[in-house]
Amino acid sequence: xxxxxxxxxxxxxxxxxxxxxxxxxxxxxxxxxxxxxxxxxxxxxxxxxxxxxxxxxxxxxxxxxxxxxxxxxxxxxxxxxxxxxxxxxxxxxxxxxxxxxxxxxxxxxxx
Numbered sequence: 001x002x003x004x005x006x007x008x009x010x011x012x013x014x015x016x017x018x019x020x021x022x023x024x025x026x027x028x029x030x031x032x033x034x035x036x037x038x039x040x041x042x043x044x045x046x047x048x049x050x051x052x053x054x055x056x057x058x059x060x061x062x063x064x065x066x067x068x069x070x071x072x073x074x075x076x077x078x079x080x081x082x083x084x085x086x087x088x089x090x091x092x093x094x095x096x097x098x099x100x101x102x103x104x105x106x107x108x109x110x111x
Contacts, residue, residue: 009022042102043095046088052081059087070100079106 014020022111045067047059058068069089080083 042090042092044088044090045095046086046107049081049083049085049087052083056098057081057089057091057101058099067095068097069104070098072100072102075101076103077105078103080109081106082109085109 019073045059045061047061047065047067049057050060050066051058051068053071055071056068057071058066060066069091079087081104085106088105088107090102090105092102093099
């Protein structure tokens, strides 16, 4: 009987000790890397309008990169939409081909 009490007492102490250790362990909080922008951040690309249709617009940046944007019902235009014009395109989040533009603003009209 005395042996059974020791086993039960030892078991209870092990459980209490494991609970105490678990309670003291601090779980790290998830963090966002500094380089990662929030998904809802507005970004802008500027370049020459080289292709435009009813549902897409493609610009060529000064470094030669091309960016194609979707045009949705909510896309706002400021200025004309002629090829060869320098435009600024604003969009949400990170750029991927087909990202829907929030706004397209003409900065410099073509001759």
